[in-house]
Amino acid sequence: MIPHFTHLFSTYSIVARDSQTGQLGVAVQTHQMGVGRVVPWLLPGVGAIATQAWTNISFGPLGLAMLREGVAAPKVVQALVASDAGAHNRQFAVVDAKGAVGAWTGKNTIAQAGHHIGDGYSAQANMMSSATVVDAMARAFENASGDLAARMMAALQAAQREGGDIRGMQSAALKVVSGNLNDPSWSSLFDLRVDEHAAPLTELARLLRLRRAENMDNKGLDLLKQGQLDRALEVWAEARALAPELEELPFWQAVALSDEPADIQTAREILQPALNKDPRRDHWLDLLNRLQDCGIIQRPGAVEELVERMMNDE
Structure with missing residues (x-):
């Protein structure tokens, strides 16, 4: 049988x-x-x-x-x-x-x-x-x-x-x-x-590209934690270029930078282009406040400063 x-x-x-x-x-x-x-x-x-x-x-x-x-x-x-x-x-x-x-x-x-x-x-x-x-x-x-x-x-x-x-x-x-x-x-x-x-290999190659960008983004975060800001920014830029459709990349990169006052402008420069044409822009901005409320963004006033810079540069 x-x-x-x-x-x-x-x-x-x-x-x-x-x-x-x-x-x-x-x-x-x-x-x-x-x-x-x-x-x-x-x-x-x-x-x-x-x-x-x-x-x-x-x-x-x-x-x-x-x-x-x-x-x-x-x-x-x-x-x-x-x-x-x-x-x-x-x-x-x-x-x-x-x-x-x-x-x-x-x-x-x-x-x-x-x-x-x-x-x-x-x-x-x-x-x-x-x-x-x-x-x-x-x-x-x-x-x-x-x-x-x-x-x-x-x-x-x-x-x-x-x-x-x-x-x-x-x-x-x-x-x-x-x-x-x-x-x-x-x-x-x-x-x-x-x-x-219908075309699983084409789709698999697309997913491989997206996941590779996420892995690069994680490497950038590790570099940031090690105090290598310039190198982290380079790796993050490569990740965003590899997968420009992934809003998560610039969003979380900006979140990681927002706790340092000296990096808030860089956070704005990364996040604003990603959200300008996003129909869920207001939702992403609301999420920033929620992250501060739950302690993921720890610096008091960081979100307000980031959003204000984004509004002023529009």
Whole structure:
């Protein structure tokens, strides 16, 4: 008896470790809704797993548990295959915190199917339009520049250029965690999901851009806390330029600056252009008062001074 189609995550994916940062990641696309809840499994400082085809979801948590005990990725793959009577219908890949990789494509996996293990990564696919998908993913990942998320995104895009899933596109996901074993299990650098979309890779790339801007904004805040104001302002400007549609960026940057009297004009210069054409401008200004009322903005009169400068410069 065949499984219900919602258990058939025939797809293309990549698992990888960045040798410079230790970051671990999984990226995936399929013609099935909600791929991000099934295929990718990751833990900071432990490893990353993609489980797909006639999907055995338990390979995710079971594999991570073995990795956490120090079992190397190839041995994890061997153990999971040996434990599963349906292994010939499965496809999955594992990368551990040291960059060792293992992968399996069962003999009954729907064609076109296969995997490619490279240095610190594995690309795998099944039910593809073309047998060229996996090799295209590998080349794109190896030749791409940027961080781990950008290179995995390049691999997905390369797969789609080769025809991708024979059924088309529906959902996608990309997740990256740190290589630090001490980071909380729930923490991530990127955790992006497009559960249902006509062009999920385009949407995933958009979300990646927005999240990257948010990460840059957080870096700027850290610099501000370290007393590096000029560098913080540079990073914040880069974040705003990367995602100009995110009102949250200039708003919270202005909030962070408003507690220092010497920085209030800079706060105005950041916030005012963002709110000038915003139909919810009055709501944002009201929120500033609420932040002062609850103590997030601590300097007495900071909001009044900021708003007055904004009004005077209109």
